[in-house]
Amino acid sequence: MIKQLLFALCIITSISLYSQKEANIWYFGRNAGIDFNSGTPVALNDGLLNTDEGCSTISDENGNLLFYSDGINVWTKNHELMKYSDGRLANNLQGNPSSTQSGLIVPNPEDSNIYYIFTVGTNFIGTGSGYPNNPGFNFYTIDVSKGTGGEIISGPINLADGKDFSWSEKVTAVQGKDCSEIWVLSIVQNTFYAYKIDKTGVDFSNPITSASSYFLSDKRGYLKVSPDGTKVALADYTSDGSGRLVLFNFDNSTGKITSNGEILTNGSSDGAPYGVEFSQQSTKLYSSLYHPDSNSFRIFQYDLLDRDIAQTKTQVWSESGFRGALQLGIDGRIYASIPGKSYLGAIENPEDNASDIRFTSNAVSLGSKISSQGLPPFIQSFFAPVKLINIATNEVLNNSNQVFCIGDSYTIEPEKNDPLDTYTWFKDGTQIASTRSLTVDNTNHGSGLYEVKIESASECKKTFTGKVQITFEPKPVINTISTYVQCDFDSNPIDGFTSFNLELLEADLVNNSTDLTIEFFENSDSSFSTPLNKNNYTNTIATNHSVTVKITNNTTKCYQTDVINLQVNPTGLTSYSDEYVCELDENATIPNAKFSTGSNNSYFDFSIKTQQIISNSDGALSETSHDFQYYRTTEDASLQVNQILPPYEDDIFINNSDVFVRISNKGANSCEAVGNFKIFVEKIPEPQGNLEGLILCVDNPRLTPQPHTITLNADTGNSSDIYKWYLNGSLIIGANSAAYNANSAGEYKVEAYRKHPNIDIPCLGYNTFIVKESNQALIVNIKSVDDQDNLDNNKIEVTVEGIGDYEYALNSTNLSDFVKGDENLNYTFTNIPPGLNSISIRDRNGCGIVTSNQISTIYFQRHFTPNGDGKNDTWRVLGVDNDYYQLVKVQIFDRHGKLINEITDKNHPGWNGIYNGTILPTNDYWYNAELLDINKKIRKKTGHFTLLRK
Template sequence: MNWKFLFLLLFTPFFSNAQGEANNWYFGQNAGITFNTSPPSVLTDGQLNTNEGCSSISDVNGNLLFYTDGRTVWNRNHQIMSNADYFGGNGLLGDPSSTSSGLIVPHPTNSDLYFIFTVDEPHHENAAAYPQQGPATSNGEYSDLQPGNGVPQDDDGFNNGLNYSVVDMSLNNGLGNILSTEKNIHLVTYDPNDSEEIKYQCSEKITAVKGSDCTSIWVLTHFINKFYAFKIDNTGVNTTPVISEVGPTIPISAYRRAAIGYMKVSPNGKKLIIAHNTKTYNQEGTSDVENGGVYLNNFDDNTGIVSNNIPLVENVNAYGVEFSMETKKAYATVTQGNNAKLYQWNLESNNIPNSITEITSISGFNQLNNATALQLGPDGKIYHSSIGNPKLNVINNPELDGNQVNYVTSVVDGAIPLNNREAAFGLPPFIQSIFSSRINIINDTEEIVTKLSVCGSEDVDLDYENIPGASYTWKKNDVVLSNTTSSLTVQAPSLGNSPIIETYSLSVDLNDGSCPLIGNAEITFNPFPTAEDATLTQCAVQSSPNSSIFNLTNANQSITDGDFSDGSLKVTYFPSQNEAEQNINNIQNPTNYSNISNPEQLVAKIENIETGCISYSELTISVSESSLQPLTLTSCATNDDSFAIFDLTEAEIILQQTNANFTLTFYLTQNNALTETEALTNVTNFENSSPSEQTIYARVENSGLCEGIIPVNLKVLPAVPIGKDQAITYCLENLPAPIQLSSGIPEEEKNNYTYLWQPSEKTTESIQTSEITTHTVTVTNIENGCSTIRTIKIIPSSKADFSVVNDNFQTNNTVQIIVSNESKGDYEFSIDNQFSNYQDTPIFENIASGTHTIYVKDKNGCGITTKKIVILGIRKFFTPNNDGFNDYWNIIGKESQDISSIKISIYNRFGKLLSSFNGNSRGWDGTYNGKELPSDDYWYLIERKGEKNIKGNFTLKR
């Protein structure tokens, strides 16, 4: 059984004008909002970072096309268009520091073409350098900007005035690019014969509105005291403007500060409002002189003429201006007394200037330091930029009087949050007439819906009210349909696995001279998600053959025919179809569901997360009783703490003797086995976590179907009580006497085990050997077969055979002991003390002359080797008084060795030879020619063959 359920009209509210071009805004420090939701939601993908000027454009259905700061253009993928990269050297001629650096206008008849009108910032330091590149400062920096700013970061050094470029959306695979042949085309908005006007060329103001013929567009800018209106029709831009000279005059000497401020034409094309920041160049302190103003004019959308200037407020710094959608009210932001204010005027009043009202926020007007941009939105609300804040203020009901407008400056009250992106001075301007003449052809609500998502192959009805005398023109994908009535039935296309998008539009011509009403609908026909009936079989819980625990999500892939893994579907389970359709009583824990009956029917609700389309299918769950019996695996303990390593695949081998198709998956708990969660992965090397015995669970499957959940009892066999590994020293002097090696098994248990020694291959509990090597004994429990290996390493050692190298005739003698390579022990060394003061190093320093005994001891206990040495030295004095002590002067240590080869000569202080003898002689008795010499210092010369002679002195004492 299989069900599918249709949301006939799945509405996502897209509040838009009939054309949708103003649905996406990018502005400030990477800030953005989209009107493709209600209320508008934040956009965080923008690459634009601007203080003021910006512009963006979307298609008729509100899909972003591109946006710009007047210098660089980004496509809908937020990539820079290759022919509009300012820092790449081929940008446009606007300036992000211009109030309205850019304005995007669609071509009236060619849907691929768009005009980008750019307005530069007319900088006085560029004008001072004209016709050369500015700024006209000695350090190449702009004096009114932060130090380090200059060309090209902040300005290209020229006052470029008004220019336009053409974007062709058919280029770059539909992402668009600037046409090289129609780029930065200059439009004259000044007197080219005036030497001062040509230096500045234009103010920072630009606006656009549809012409009275409903197909052409007027683009307007302002300079000094003139309005310049350029007409765009099916032939493109008419470069000859309609010029209207209207006051007040903004002196060119006050530029650039006087060039600042917005200008807007009303959506109905009949009024024009303009803000002049100031009329004075020099600032008062850090602020502009408050002598600017806001002015209202008439506009003729047939001829392009501006007339009838009316001052609304003067002696202020004026910046942002806007009309309500129905042109009932006008608004402006100004700075007055160094406080920012928001003003409203009633355009239906007999005395419009006197209708001025200061608008305050419902939470108290946010006193800002600067006036900022106002911009009408597609939803009919007016949005107010808030410098340095991550939000946009909102005038919710701009057609109402005074503070009935519900002006909010707090996000809590309804201001639009920007997700930590900050607004600045500017907001993107649009063709003002796109905010009027909009109708809803999808439903009869006041809110304009232009996008519709439906599920399945159901027809969709589009309609508008039947107005007597009106003409109706329907288009599908820009192709005119034969239907001329006020309604249209859209037949659903044949759907595969992918959605199909169709666009429809209705033009209602009232035949009264007004522009047609336009309605748009972008319909997305979405396929239902795949929904297949499925069966989920689970093994029974041992204590209850008809109940078990199910992981229902294991059926997701089968129910969606494998589509679930791509993340676009959501599957929810319900007890019944009725509950699924009402979306009540869904199964809260589908991964751990206990069945109520056996079998049991459940309903799966499959929802496409992106489209909202829903299908239903039936899931049958059943419990199969198992005849499998528990298994027991044993393993020998790895040590004496009752833990062992188990190869769980032995259980699978046992069961496969019954059925070769059985496969086993192991889990710590029965519940995990039932829900197939947290399966064990180390199945061939599993160590029990409970001492001596532990039960785990095996899920047995037969060709993918669960056959049963069985306990697997893991029992640890006791460890063999063998002795620890050992190292034994064997003194080589004892060869060939044997030593005895033992397994370490207690005497009373020896008969319970078998033994195998290596390398001797003896099978007794202990052996005698003189084989110096590593011996192992494998001890096996006769009853359970558990074996343990004991290793006994015989380490050879011996007494040391060594030689000694020492100094002679030194004040501080060194003795070095050299052990022969044949000695196998580990030795320590001592001098003149057999029982203590041993050291590991074989070198002794600062040893006195004379006879010494060297002791070398084997640390392994194989004995001590001794050796006497003599260090020859010099006596420092002697006393020849025949008392038997020190009666002769000679070499110390001569008694222990033959040093007859040494010749010794004695001299007095004058160098006279007194005696000469060899090393073995008795020595000098302190006489010369039989006469005793007096107490004094005497000198010796010791001559050794092949060695350096030794000289020194000693003392004769009497």
């Protein structure tokens, strides 16, 4: 709320601050105008001026319009064309509405009836308007007491020094060192011309020239002097956007440019500067630029107080559109012409830093009239306020609403000091003093708008004013607090010096620290130049000492001070019994954790220690009368920082940690004693476990009761540890040893408990065993398929039962020969060789191998080739030459049914294709076979085969 009030007062103050009303009325653009006489600019619609750029207006010291001009025409306050003394109409001056600053009106410093119009032309020749080719730099003299609004009594007088065509479109003016002279300044090429005006008129014969190393690229763009008369800003506008903004130093006592010029813009990227303007306090410079590539109108700010002004360039506004002028108003705002708009833009707070600038595009309505490119220039000194100074601080008070503090007295006076001048002070319009200096406090005058009027004793008889809004605000209230007593328990507990944390006092010193700055100083530091380190301050006087606290309101800057007493008590460290805690389990927060992992740290419930200390104090201590604070280091305990606070689970300690307890009177910074103890962290037991799974081999089929067991060994290595066993979450009654013989599958959790003499609850560690059951396979079926059309198609299918993980091998028990099938309980072997075969099944969990009985596989050959090559030279039944078969009878017939051979020996090498010594030809032959196995089963088979001769 205070900030809002101060801002509102600041706006009111800035509107009322300056008495120079010669710049109260403006005419510009397409018949546009504004009037500042009410304090807020109001649109005028009676102007006859219609111009692209150049325009100029002047009022009297009371803000009444005198006349205005576009550099060609001059209109009186009655909006009629002014006349020359000889009766001619004043419609042919040597300016040009298309010239940037076609005209500038300057009063005679000491004759209120005499004014001068300075005109600059342009190379542009207006079609059908009779505008002359650039006539250079000229001036005219006007007497406003003549005629019905003034007459031109002389002119033009050419000041162009023979450089008419080259002359720029720039002209500005500023007051000299005192009110009796004014400098009018213009430039051609690289040379500035300054003409002094005093009570005798314009000294046009003796211009002050200043050559610069900077040559103009073009004639267009504004020229302005800072209100304090120290700087000159030149906008060198070019159509291609490559122009420059140049800043010069100016001496308003000599009229000389005193520097070569500092280039502030980069034309290729920034655009071409057109308008320029200074803030009232001459601390900020603004430039308006047009960038042709992006068709954008931009405004930049420069901080003139910075050592590297060019580097402070900051864009504060941009939008699409053509170039426009900037002009300071009597209200302290800088106005921007935005071509083609029915309003003016405004920089609301030109004195602020760029990041805080507020630009309002439609700040002033022009009614039905339209702005063009130009705005009327004035003598820049019109906008320079009389500075009011706070004598104690030498601070300029005009810049903003001034907050003074209730209870303090202030002396203010104007910077302007002439013993012959007359000074009159007003508060809220009522005269209160007639002295140069004014003493103000909250009782003699109080809050209000203070104004000093200075009647100049010089011949110019000017009246200068300065105003400042003053608001008295209360100082912060400081509560009375008791002496800050600190225990001296450092390396020298009797020297009377120790550390204080003054910051702890702040909550008691003020009821609400919002928007307050609290600082502490040695009492001898009366200028408050060296704030103490309030977080860690060591007293400079032994035992009893005091410091000063300064509490400042950050908004009002009002402050209050008080003295804080400090006292040091010689205090040694009291040793308390050490504490022991069990190590924390890192896996405690993991749901269904299988094992514990020691963290090497733990926490401690300090409320237990507090009760222990109270119990041992013989009634001297209690939680009602004393505060007990715990810290990790002596420094923390001394400064009362990083206190260990509930919930204590958040404060973790490693083994052999120090803890310090500070005991003080309840609700006071009065240290009674400091003690220390250690925290020892005891390791939790580490029982063994096995999460990969242990195999318990059981019978197949599983017997009931199941007789087999597997030993689970959880031994921690500490014989005094106590154990509990759980199966699938249920306690196993009577299982209290480090080892347990498990006889079933499941999840076995073991807890190990370790007692410690100084810990009430035993330390707990746990682990888990996963036990899985398995067994040998039980063969339930073997199916053999043989005697196929192709020997490779013979196969054996085996099916088993069991709970193991099985793999299969043919005619082998070597581990490398076992293979795992797609299904656990059956497997099919293919490409079975003729003869006796067996299948072995292995439990991959290690519960053994089972092998089937021998399986007979036979094959009746489909052809043979008795050519003596050792391959298929005979025909026989393959796979019967073993103990499985007892009797074999095979008869062979030709195609006509004639018996041509008979085999009765199972080891017979086979028929060789010869009958009674005759080699039989290639042909099909038939067989009839009967096979008797050891089980007395007869297998019969008939078929045919082919004898091939190759």
